[in-house]
Amino acid sequence: MHRDEIPPGTLYLMILTTLARSGEMHGYEIANSIQRISDDILQVEEGSLYPALQRMLIKGWVTAKWGTTAGNRRARYYQLTAAGRKQLTVEMSQFERIIGAITRVIEAV
Amino acid sequence: MNWLRELARRFKMLMHRRQFDTDLEEEMRLHLELRQQQQIECGMTPDDARAAARRGFGNVPLLREKSHMAWGWEWFEQLVQDMRYGLRMLRKSPGFTAVAVLTLALGIGANTYIFSVVDALLFRSMEFPDPAKLVALWERVPSGGVNRNELAPANFLDWQQQNHVFDHIAAYSWWDANLGDVERPEHLHGFQVTPDYFATVEAQPMLGRAFLPEEGTPGKDLVAVLSYELWRDHFAANPSIVGKPVLLNGVDYTVVGVMGANFNYPTGAQVWAALAFPPDMRANRGFHYLNGVAHLAAGVRLDQARAEMSAIASRLAQQNPQTNTGRDINVIPLMESEVGEARSPLAIMLTAVGLVLLIACANISNLLLARAGSRRRETTIRSALGATRLRLIRQSLVESMLLGLLGGGLGILLAFLFLKVRVVQIPPEFARIIPGWSKIAINTPVLLFTSVVSFGTGFIFGLLPALGASRPNVNDTLKESASSAGIGRRRGRLRNALIVAEVAVSLALLATAGLMMKSFVRLERVPPGFNPDRVLTMFVALPRAKYNSDQQAANFYEQLIERVQNLPGVKSTAAVNMLPMGKMNSTLTIRIEGRPEPKPGEEPVANFRCVSNSYFRTMQIPIDQGRKFTSQDSDKGQPVVAVNEAFAARFWPGEDPIGKRMRFSGPLDQRPWRTVVAVVGNVRNQLDSPAPAEMYFPLRQQTRNTMALVVRTATDPRSLTESVRAQVAALDRDLPVYDVMTMEDWRSVSVMPQKIGGTLMGAFAGFALVLSAMGLFGVIAYSVSERTHEIGIRMALGAGRGQIFRLVVGQGMLLAFVGLLLGLPLALGMGRAVAGLLYGVAPNDFTTFAGVGATLAAVAFAACYFPARRAMGVEPMVALRHE
Secondary structure: OOOEEOOOOOHHHHHHHHHHHHOOEEHHHHHHHHHHHOOOOEEOOHHHHHHHHHHHHHHOOEEEEEEEOOOOOEEEEEEEOHHHHHHHHHHHHHHHHHHHHHHHHHHHO | OHHHHHHHHHHHHHHOHHHHHHHHHHHHHHHHHHHHHHHHHOOOOHHHHHHHHHHHHOOHHHHHHHHHHOOOOHHHHHHHHHHHHHHHHHHHOHHHHHHHHHHHHHHHHHHHHHHHHHHHHHHOOOOOOOHHHEEEEEEEEHHHOEEEEOEOHHHHHHHHHHOOOEEEEEEEEEEEEEEOOOOOOEEEEEEEEOOOHHHHOOOOOOEEOOOOHHHHOOOOOOEEEEOHHHHHHHOOOOHHHOOOEEEEOOEEEEEEEEOOOOOOOOOOOOEEEEOOOOHHHHOOOOOOOEEEEEEEOOOOOHHHHHHHHHHHHHHHHHHOHHHHOOOEEEEEEHHHHHHHHHHHHHHHHHHHHHHHHHHHHHHHHHHHHHHHHHOHHHHHHHHHOOOOHHHHHHHHHHHHHHHHHHHHHHHHHHHHHHHHOOOOOOOHHHHOOOOOHHHOOOOHHHHHHHHHHHHHHHHHHHHHHHHHHOOOOHHHHHHOOHHHHHHHHHHHHHHHHHHHHHHHHHHHHHHHHHHHHHHHHHHHHOOOOOOOOOEEEEEEEOOOOOOOOHHHHHHHHHHHHHHHHOOOOEEEEEEEOOOOOOOOOOEEEEEEOOOOOOOOOOOOEEEEEEEOOOHHHHHOOOEEEEOOOOOOOOOOOOOEEEEEHHHHHHHOOOOOOOOOEEEEOHHHOOOOOEEEEEEEOOOOOOOOOOOOOEEEEEOOOOOOOEEEEEEEEOOOHHHHHHHHHHHHHHHOOOOOEEEEEEHHHHHHHHOHHHHHHHHHHHHHHHHHHHHHHHHHHHHHHHHHHHOHHHHHHHHHOOOOHHHHHHHHHHHHHHHHHHHHHHHHHHHHHHHHHOHHHOOOOOOOOHHHHHHHHHHHHHHHHHHHHHHHHHHHOOOHHHHHHOO
C-alpha cells in the first residue's frame, strides 16, 4: 500500500485536531488515530510525533501527565489547553487559506 | 507574559532534564512495544514485528535528541560538558594546573589590589551629589610659578560679592580644636568654614542644621557641626546633642548639627565651626590662609567661570596694586584639586601590574601550547569523530577560562590578604587625611573588575592555543610519524614570539622599577640638614581663650621645655612652630634695609619658623656664622633673626649677612627692623627639593599658639611619649598632645610615595622576571625534549658536548637578546612616563638600564643552562631510537 508523507507544517494541526476530538491521549494513540482516520494513507513517521509534542509543550498548547493504559502500563497522556484550542483555530484557518489558494491555482490551469 | 511562562517551562525542564530523558525514553519504548504487539496480532513473528515497529517509528536516538533539543538547552549542556571535561583535564595534570593557577592568582591578586586602591582614591574619594559642579579656588601668581596659593580674606570676600558664576562660594581654614571636658583631652582635626560651606558642597546635616548667614559674624560664631564619627565615639551617638554646648579650645560652642557618616570633606575633618572674620581681617589682602570651594551656578561652564574670575582678579589688582599685582585666580575642578596628583602614579602602577598579568598570560599560553603538542592526538580524534572547529575552540577556551576563574578566585583571596596585612603601610595620622584611603576595600566594583579580568585573561592566554589546536591535521597526527614537523615548527615560532614579548615587557618593568628604586635610595641618602635620629616630636596647641598673649604662649612653651629637659633620657628639648619634612610652610614678604623698594608683585618672599633658643642644638643644625639665640633675645631685647645659607646666598651673595637688617610686610608690617645674628645650615622641607630661603625668629620675639615639641633622647624616643605627655598635663591638664611621631617618621613619611612606588614596582618587576625565566626555561626544555632525536644525530655525526651546549643556550639567548632589543624602546618610554616621580635619576639612566639588562641576560642564561646540560647528557644511541 502506498503511503503519502504528510505535508510539512500540518503535523501540529493533526495532533491538535486529534486531541481536540478525543481529549486525553498518549503518543501511540495519537499516531494510531491519525493513521486510522486517514485510512492509513497519511503516514506520520511515528517517532516524529515526539519532538513535535515537546515543542507544543513548550508553547503551552498541550499539557502532559502520567497515567495508566487499559493494559495497565504507565503512559504519558497529552491534553489540549485553552491556548492549544486557540492555536487549533489559528492553524485551521491558515490551513484552509493555503488549501483554498492551492485549489484555486489548480483550477485556474 | 506568554514568553515568561514559556521561559519558566523551559527552565523547569532544565532543572529536571534527567527525569525528562527517562520519561521520553519510557514513552517511546511503550510506543514501540504497543506497535510490536499490534503487528504480532496481525500475524507477524515477534522479530519481524519489532523490526517493522522500529521502521515505522524512525531513528530512535535521533528523535530523542531532537525532542531534547527542542527545549533549547544544548548550548548550556555542552558548556557543562566542556567544563566537566576541562576540570577532568586540569585534575589530570596537577603540576601544570598548580603552576598556572598560582601564577594567575598572583597576577590577578596584584591587579585586584591595585585596582581597589585606584577605585577608592580616584573614583570614590569625593562622594558629592554632583562633583562636576564643584571647583576649588586658589590664588595664583604666574610670574612666581605659584599655582596654588591660599586666599587672603579680603580677596575672598570680594570674589564672593562680585562673581555671577557661582551660586555658592565658601572659604575654610584648618582649625586646631582641643576637645575639653573629657577624660583625656583630645586634639580634633577641625575646620572653620564660612556659613555657606555646607550648601556649597551640597551636604545637609543628618541631625540639626548647617550654619546660618549671621553666624559668620564675630560674637555669633561659637557654633559647631560634628562629624558622624566624633558624634558616635565621643558623644555616644546621642541624638539630643543638638543645641547642647561642647567645650572646644576652652570655649563653649553650641552644637547645631551632626553630619552623616558619608560626609568627609575636607578629608579627615572631625568638627566644623563657623568662620567669622574680625574687622581687621576683612580688609587683609596679605595674609593667605584660606581654602576656597565653590559651586557652579546652573548653566555655567568651567571656562566661563575661569574667565569671570580672572576678570575679577585683574580688577582687584588695579584697585590694590600693593597686594594684588600679578595675582590671578585658579579655578580647578575639585576632584582634580584633591586627587589629581595621585592620578599619574596610580595610572603607572595599574599599567605595571597589568603588564605583569600579560606576562603571566604569555607564560600560560606557552605552557598550553606545549601541552597542545602532547594533546594533539586527543584533539585529532575528537575532530575525526565529528567535532566542529568551533566546538574544539570552545572546549579549549572553556578550559582556559576555568583556569582564569580558579586563578581569579584565589587572586581575590590574595588581594584580601594584601589589604589585611597592609602591604602598603601609612601611619594613621596621614592615612586619615588622604582622600579615599579609608574606603579602600574589595567591594562590588572591584569584584566586577576582577571577574572581567579573570575571564579576559583566560580568553587571552587561551585563544592562541585554542586556534592552534582547532586545526589538527588528522592524517599526519594519527600516523604519529616524525613529530609532524610542519605544525611543530609553526607552534614553535609562536612560542618563541611569546617569550620575546615576555622578555621585552620584563625589561621595561625592571627598568622602571630600577629607576624608581634608585630614585628612592638617592632620596633616602639626601642629608636633610638636621639629625633625625632619636627625636620625639608632638604638637601642643594653646587655646586663645586661655593663652591670649604671645608672652603667655612663650612662657608656656619655655616652661614645658624646661620640665621635659629634666626628664631622664632626654638630651635636649626645643619647640618650633613647623617641623621640617612636614611640607608645610609659612612665608613673609621681605624688605632688606638699604635696598630700593621692590615693585608690587615682585617682593621677595621667604619661609620663617619660630623656634626656642635650644632648637638648633636639639636638631643639630650647625650655626655657620654668628651666635645662637639666648635669653637676651626677648620681647625687651633688640629684634633678631637667624637666616639659613640659602637665604644668605640669595640676598647677600658674597657679603657678610651678620648685622644686616630687614623687615616684613603683611601682618608683621609695623614691626621694627630685625638684625641678622646668625647664619645656620640649610634644612630641607622635603627631601626632593633643595632648601628654600628661610628665617628663624626667637620664640620670645615671635611666637605661635601651636608649636611642636622636639625632644632628642638617649634611648628609643617613643618610650618617652607618656612621660612627656605627663609634663604637658602637669602644666595644663586640658591640653592634648597630637601627631606624636619621631623625626625619623616624618622623614620616612616625606619619602613615602617614592618608597611605596619603588617597593611595589620592584615586586611587580621581580615577579615579571621570575615569570620570564620560567617561560624561557619551559620553552628551551621543551625544545630540547622535542629535539632529542636531532641532537642524537648531531652527536652521532661527531658534534661535541660543548657544541650541543652552545646550540641550546644559543637558541635561548637569541630569544632573550631579541627581547631585550625590542624591550629597550618600551623601557625608555616607561622611563619617560615615570620621569615626574624620579629624583636624581635620569629617565634613561645608563647604569640602571645596563644593570637590569645584564640581570635579565644572566637570568635568561640560567634558565637555558639546565635544559642545555640535559641536552649534553643525551646518549646518541638512546636518542636515535627515541621517537
